[in-house]
Every structure is written in C-alpha cells, then in structure tokens.
Amino acid sequence: MEKIGRYEFRANPFHCDCTGRLFMGHLGNHMLNAADFHANDRDFGIKYLQTINKAWVLSRFAIEMEKMPEIYEHFYIESWIESSMRFFTNRSFRVVGKDGKVYGHGKSIWAMIDTETRQPCNLLDIKDGELLQWELKEEPNPIGKLTRVVISNEAELVKSMPTGYHDVDINGHINSVKFIEHVMDLWDTEWHCEHKLKRVDVAYVAEGHKGDHLNLYREKVNELEYGVRVCRENGDELCRMRLVFE
C-alpha cells in the first residue's frame, strides 16, 4: 500500500457558493473524509480504534488554497502522514485538479484519546509503533510548520448562537469543520463574493458537545486578516481561528 492515499471528489453544484466555487467547509470536510479513508485503509482509522476504545482527535487544522475547485470539477485530495510522535501525528493534504495542477494544501495535527477516560494516549503503543511505517517526511507541503494561533483579549463578542442537529457528528461532538463554517458566516455573502478565503488556521482547544451555545469573538489583525475565538457560553474556549482573505 502506498504511503500517500488519493481520493476523488467532485465540486457538486449544490456544494458551491455564490461565486461558483466549492465552499471551504465542504473542502475541509472532504479533507477529513480523505484522512479517514487513508487511516482506515491502513488499519489505523476509527474502525480499528473503536475496537480498542481509542479515537483520533483533531488538534490543529490549516488550509491554504491558491485556487478552489469550481462547479462540476472533479479533483483529488491526497493525504499522508508526515510524522508521528508519542502524542501527536502530523497529517498533510494536497488538493490536485484533474490535470495535475496543485490547487492548495492542508495540514493537520491529531492526538489519540482513550474514549473512556478521554485522556491522551501514546500513538506509538498502537500495534507496536506501526504508525511510524507510514511516515513520509520528505514529501513537500508549502504550508510549513503550524505556528500558534494567537488572539488578544481585545477581540469583541460579535455573535452568540445555539448549535443544533446539523452541528453534531457521529461521536456526539460538534463537527470540526462546522466551527469554520460558523466563523465564515460572520461575514456576509457580499463579502465572500468579493473576497476569497485564502488561508485558515484553526487551533482546537476543547471538544464542543451537542447543546452547546457558542459565543464568537473577533478581532481585525490587518486589512484582510482576522482572528476569531469561539467559546462556550460559560467562557470555556473551544477553538481559535486565523483567517486571511484576498
């Protein structure tokens, strides 16, 4: 089995935004789907982990796109494990058009938890460190090392919203990509028609649960760069996000 998995997707017309390009949320979900297929195909995905009461938890996620797939386009998401340490694994994504043109990249950091204690586990204990055999350190990913997502305490409360049925995944948690969608909805359709989200960096701090009410705090860093903090109503921070438009 190859170290890089390659999965085909299609920019379905009803998954495209006002500009005819795939919604970033759909692209993000497709990356998570690709990660899941890649891991299951190599027998360290949730199907196997469920049998030993473990689960992958997304800790960091960044996407940077030069070009978004356009309506009706078929495209590939390639995914591979860059490296694995005791408590984290780095997973990369590359979005490639049918003609081989690279549209952009993603990068993610995952931890593994015990689903009963919710405590982190040593990834290298899984099947005697078998995860290491999938490492592909030399494969380029121009996103580079993920740095901290910092948001000051000046960020202003701009939205307070309930979560609902469509926010919750099979694990009973708020879907990681739903946070990106809720944050993107802080800008209206006109803004998104005129500005393309070029890069998004997300630091997941705590799991959201069904029934959570979210408070979104935003600050402007530069003309086209913003930071957003998403908290539960009681103040618990769930994630921080940095968005760069162009």
Place this chain on the structure above:
Amino acid sequence: MEKIGRYEFRANPFHCDCTGRLFMGHLGNHMLNAADFHANDRDFGIKYLQTINKAWVLSRFAIEMEKMPEIYEHFYIESWIESSMRFFTNRSFRVVGKDGKVYGHGKSIWAMIDTETRQPCNLLDIKDGELLQWELKEEPNPIGKLTRVVISNEAELVKSMPTGYHDVDINGHINSVKFIEHVMDLWDTEWHCEHKLKRVDVAYVAEGHKGDHLNLYREKVNELEYGVRVCRENGDELCRMRLVFE
C-alpha cells in the same frame, strides 16, 4: 442515452449525523445534484439554459425513505423525468444501495423561468419540445402524486433567524435544501437520535434571497407529524413543509 440517469454517491463520515446515517439534507442535495447531472447530460440542464437566459426553479420536493445510507456506504441516486407539461416537469428519484436494495424515493416538480423577467416559460418551447422524449411514465415511484402542503394559521412562531453565506447558492438564492436543514434544526439532537425523519414534503412558494431573515412557524398535526411555514420577516411566505417522523 438512457432515460434514467444513475449517479454514485458515498455517505462520507463527516456527512453523517449522530446516528451514523447520512443527513437528510445531504441526501436532498445529492438528489438535486443528480437532477442537475441528468439534465446537463441530456442538454437541457442549467449549462444549456444559461445560454438562452432560462433557469430551472424547484417548485415541489418530497423525499420518503425506508432506510438512510449509513456511514461509508456507497449508494446510487437514479433520476428520470416522469412527465412534462407546459409549465411544469415531474422528476423522480430512487435511492438504491450497492446491493440493489431500494432505500427510498424522491419526487419533484420544476418550473422554468426567464432569468431576466423572472416569468415562467413554456418548457415545450425549448428545442421544439425535445423534453418530451425523456418522459418515462411507466417507471414506478411509490411516493405517488404530490398533494398540497397545508398549514393552518394556528402555526406558532418558533424561531427567527438570519440567513448567511452558506445558505446562498450560485444563483444568489437560498439553497432549497437549506430550508429543510433549518426546519430540521427546530428539533434538537436528542429528538433526531430517537426519531428518524421518514418523509418530508416541501412546497416552494417564493425564492429566498441573500440577506433574508427567516421566521419559522410550526404546528403539530399528529404525534409524529408536523407542518412548518417559513416566511421572510415581512411576512412573505417562502415555503411550507410537512414532516413525518417515526
């Protein structure tokens, strides 16, 4: 070319709900995608219509499912034109598992409008009535004839909400399926974990636009049957929906 188009989809893990089954909204969007592929492949889809300033408008939509595709499952959506009249065409959908088992059906009624005047057009004027050659009256669809969706004036205002970037499709209208998702969100995750939406009937009355603020009015018809009216803040009715849970 066959009268029935058949398109493969997959219940991606991050498109599945708290019960591990595909979200009804994703299934509905896949039906609309299948309709679009079927029409474009036969050269009466939006790609051709754009060249003559026409567009399809969804007027009625019903889905009734015996079983929903489950996480990781590949399935097919088949679609065909049942009949076409001057101002409406009836399009059917069948959801079929990999093993050929029928999971459920959809039915829809579409009008065609002139994109400049927004007035309805005679479908049979398109390419001298070529649409008629795709009719397949004998193919069974147990959903039967779509009847009116009636909601009394007793329905109670249960939610008032803005629409945003993710509600708007490439035409600048609120995506038809987003109405179904917003209505389903009137019930919380616990409800949906315990009750499966078996059937939904939607009557689209007017197009929603970006920036619209929605008021949702609900009434209980029976223990597991509800009606919902979705209006703009000024009272204009956008759609009416009937939902049957089990």
